[in-house]
Amino acid sequence: MTAAGALSQAFYILVFPGFLFLAVFSMVMEYVDRKLHAKLQNRVGPPWFQPFADFIKLAAKEEIVPRDADATIFKYMPVVALTSTVTALFYIPVWSTSAPCRFEGDMIVTLYFLTIPTVTFFLAGWYSRSVFSMLGAARAILQMFAYEIPLFLSILAPALLANTWSMSSLTEYYRAHPLHILFNLPGFAIALVALLGKLERVPFDIPEAETEIVAGSFTEYSGRFLALFRLTVNVEAIVGATLLAAVFMPFGLGHGPAIGFAGYLVKVLLIVVLLAIARTVLARLRIDQMINFCWQIAAPIAFLQVLVNLVVKEILM
Amino acid sequence: MADSCGVKIPIGPQHPALKEPESFLLTLNGETITDAGVRLGYNHRGIEKACEGRSYIQDIYLLERVCGICSHSHSTCFIQAVEEIAGLEIPKRGLYIRTLVAELERIHSHLLWLGVAGHEVGFDTLLMYTWRDREVVMDLLAALTGNRVNYAMNTVGGVRRDFTADQLQDVLKATDILEDRTKHYIGVATEEITFVQRLTGVGKLSHDDAIRLGAVGPTARASKVERDVRRDDPYAAYAELEFNVATSDTCDVYGRAVVRLVELMETYKMIRQLVRNMPDGPVAVKAPRKIPAGEALSRYEAPRGEDIHYVRANGTDKPERVKVRAPTLANVQVVSHMLKDGNLADMPIVIAAIDPCFSCTDRKISLRTAGSATAQPVTWEDLRLRGIAWHRARGIDCTRVNRRIAEGGRA
Numbered sequence: 271m272t273a274a275g276a277l278s279q280a281f282y283i284l285v286f287p288g289f290l291f292l293a294v295f296s297m298v299m300e301y302v303d304r305k306l307h308a309k310l311q312n313r314v315g316p317p318w319f320q321p322f323a324d325f326i327k328l329a330a331k332e333e334i335v336p337r338d339a340d341a342t343i344f345k346y347m348p349v350v351a352l353t354s355t356v357t358a359l360f361y362i363p364v365w366s367t368s369a370p371c372r373f374e375g376d377m378i379v380t381l382y383f384l385t386i387p388t389v390t391f392f393l394a395g396w397y398s399r400s401v402f403s404m405l406g407a408a409r410a411i412l413q414m415f416a417y418e419i420p421l422f423l424s425i426l427a428p429a430l431l432a433n434t435w436s437m438s439s440l441t442e443y444y445r446a447h448p449l450h451i452l453f454n455l456p457g458f459a460i461a462l463v464a465l466l467g468k469l470e471r472v473p474f475d476i477p478e479a480e481t482e483i484v485a486g487s488f489t490e491y492s493g494r495f496l497a498l499f500r501l502t503v504n505v506e507a508i509v510g511a512t513l514l515a516a517v518f519m520p521f522g523l524g525h526g527p528a529i530g531f532a533g534y535l536v537k538v539l540l541i542v543v544l545l546a547i548a549r550t551v552l553a554r555l556r557i558d559q560m561i562n563f564c565w566q567i568a569a570p571i572a573f574l575q576v577l578v579n580l581v582v583k584e585i586l587m
Numbered sequence: 588m589a590d591s592c593g594v595k596i597p598i599g600p601q602h603p604a605l606k607e608p609e610s611f612l613l614t615l616n617g618e619t620i621t622d623a624g625v626r627l628g629y630n631h632r633g634i635e636k637a638c639e640g641r642s643y644i645q646d647i648y649l650l651e652r653v654c655g656i657c658s659h660s661h662s663t664c665f666i667q668a669v670e671e672i673a674g675l676e677i678p679k680r681g682l683y684i685r686t687l688v689a690e691l692e693r694i695h696s697h698l699l700w701l702g703v704a705g706h707e708v709g710f711d712t713l714l715m716y717t718w719r720d721r722e723v724v725m726d727l728l729a730a731l732t733g734n735r736v737n738y739a740m741n742t743v744g745g746v747r748r749d750f751t752a753d754q755l756q757d758v759l760k761a762t763d764i765l766e767d768r769t770k771h772y773i774g775v776a777t778e779e780i781t782f783v784q785r786l787t788g789v790g791k792l793s794h795d796d797a798i799r800l801g802a803v804g805p806t807a808r809a810s811k812v813e814r815d816v817r818r819d820d821p822y823a824a825y826a827e828l829e830f831n832v833a834t835s836d837t838c839d840v841y842g843r844a845v846v847r848l849v850e851l852m853e854t855y856k857m858i859r860q861l862v863r864n865m866p867d868g869p870v871a872v873k874a875p876r877k878i879p880a881g882e883a884l885s886r887y888e889a890p891r892g893e894d895i896h897y898v899r900a901n902g903t904d905k906p907e908r909v910k911v912r913a914p915t916l917a918n919v920q921v922v923s924h925m926l927k928d929g930n931l932a933d934m935p936i937v938i939a940a941i942d943p944c945f946s947c948t949d950r951k952i953s954l955r956t957a958g959s960a961t962a963q964p965v966t967w968e969d970l971r972l973r974g975i976a977w978h979r980a981r982g983i984d985c986t987r988v989n990r991r992i993a994e995g996g997r998a
Contacts, residue, residue, distance in 0.1 A: 554709025
């Protein structure tokens with residue numbers, strides 16, 4: 271690899287569309303989410319720099335590791351969570367039909383990387399050794415088993431139709447057959463709901479239900495570590511939205527980076543707005559209600575989506 | 588989740604679900620609560636004792652501060668007992684104004700509760716909207732009485748302010764707005780699916796248990812216990828008003844929400860009657876400074892349930908004994924019953940459903956050493972000696988100062 275190649279690779283990973291871009295973009299989107307949420311609730315809402323101010327303030331604060339906690343896991347989990355979330359983006363096409371990295375099967379890897387943060391929330395909470403953290407941790411992992419299946423199935427279905435396991439090939443297929451997107455609409459709805467569960471937002475903010483278990487896994491977290499976890503959740507929202515945009519809304523790609531990027535911003539904004547509306551108009555469910563919903567309603571619809579796509583594929587091919 | 592089997596988790600004294608310091612010790616099996624213990628007493632302020640050292644007029648303002656939300660309830664309840672001992676005949680207009688403020692207070696208390704209930708189940712949008720609309724009645728109360736809470740309307744023998752015809756028109760206007768909004772909230776509370784799911788079947792309290800444990804107010808009425816002091820033992824102007832007692836037979840938190848919302852609709856009806864039939868005349872009679880010896884018990888239907896004040900007078904200008912039984916004290920035993928076999932996630936809403944007001948509740952009647960089962964009544968002298976010993980153990984000794992004051996007094 272040449273020096274220039276290495277530099278451009280480093281730029282890719284660290285600046286654009288890597289870590290720095292994601293961090294800034296996710297905070298801007300956090301602002302959009304919070305402001306919209308506030309406006310819908312008849313409140314004023316925060317100023318534009320609030321997410322940045324929150325991050326800087328938290329990062330400057332003292333961090334306290336509980337005496338009973340496993341210090342190593344407690345300290346490293348936020349970093350692992352953030353790293354895996356940022357890495358997931360490299361396999362998702364953003365403004366063209368080709369992702370920065372691609373291979374046949376990168377879809378599985380992306381979903382795997384997106385699962386890691388939830389596992390780190392569990393470990394972080396469990397090894398904090400406080401009752402509220404441990405309850406939050408148990409709820410996080412329980413909730414993961416509920417939303418993960420519908421999410422995977424609903425993303426699997428479009429891939430079956432496109433006959434590929436690569437995100438980049440998937441978008442290429444749908445660019446060639448734009449109308450086939452319409453088959454995936456029920457899957458899109460399920461994926462949105464599952465994303466709410468993954469991001470632990472109302473109505474699925476059960477693992478960090480403030481009035482019940484304080485802050486769940488994050489109860490004992492403070493300072494830099496908490497700042498990193500919060501950033502992880504923000505970045506996870508963006509990566510999740512990017513994934514959904516790539517799989518379910520692959521239009522406007524292939525007309526050059528400028529149009530592609532503008533289209534990308536609009537798509538992510540749309541998903542962020544949908545998520546903000548959902549958390550405004552709904553109340554928090556109980557964990558048993560959440561699991562029942564995911565297994566009795568969301569998973570069957572996602573299964574149906576897979577069946578439909580299999581049938582459609584047979585007819586079209 | 589075998590690992591969390593038999594886990595004890597402390598809810599309080601400081602916890603996000605509780606707006607006041609109170610302690611609930613829950614034993615969990617997974618997410619199910621197998622045992623719940625309630626401990627009161629973090630907010631004891633010695634109000635009853637303080638009343639004995641102040642005149643009746645001063646006590647009105649002190650007792651108004653028993654509760655920040657049902658402040659008018661406590662001062663009215665106290666004043667009714669005092670007026671009964673003194674044998675005062677309160678002018679009709681005074682009683683009507685007292686009742687009007689009481690019902691306006693009920694509106695702001697119930698709207699506040701609805702918002703809190705929304706917050707406890709993670710439905711903050713409901714909180715934001717109900718509290719916005721609650722401002723209508725808060726502003727109205729401020730315009731009528733001068734204060735948003737602690738209205739200071741009562742005095743022995745009547746009320747302290749008269750309302751003009753314009754002010755009464757404002758009341759009607761505000762009532763129209765509030766009625767409109769309440770209808771909207773009835774829709775939200777009974778139709779919004781996640782909200783209904785979180786309230787239905789939660790915090791079950793059967794009709795028999797409600798009676799056995801002595802539940803009061805909306806908590807009891809949601810278990811089909813048709814009790815309302817306003818109808819059963821009318822005070823102020825309630826005997827002349829037409830209204831229904833709202834009840835529900837669902838015996839759960841959902842029923843308690845419905846009862847409160849229906850009660851709001853009844854309140855609007857009552858306010859219109861009060862304004863329409865408001866008699867002319869004085870609002871207060873002159874009351875003696877010294878109240879003749881005697882005792883009286885007064886009942887009052889506060890927004891949270893039946894409030895009871897007992898007053899014993901000894902012929903001076905200060906009461907000999909004042910006893911306050913806030914509605915939360917009657918309902919708090921019910922909470923631990925309702926929490927048992929419930930879900931941890933339902934804990935906040937079950938506690939909130941009685942509309943608890945813990946600082947109103949805390950009274951001390953006996954002391955016990957931690958861990959011992961026997962309790963003994965405490966005298967004032969016991970408490971004094973205990974206090975001196977406590978401070979002495981921490982290096983604060985006032986013996987010399989006291990002696991010097993005593994000597995100075997002698998010289």
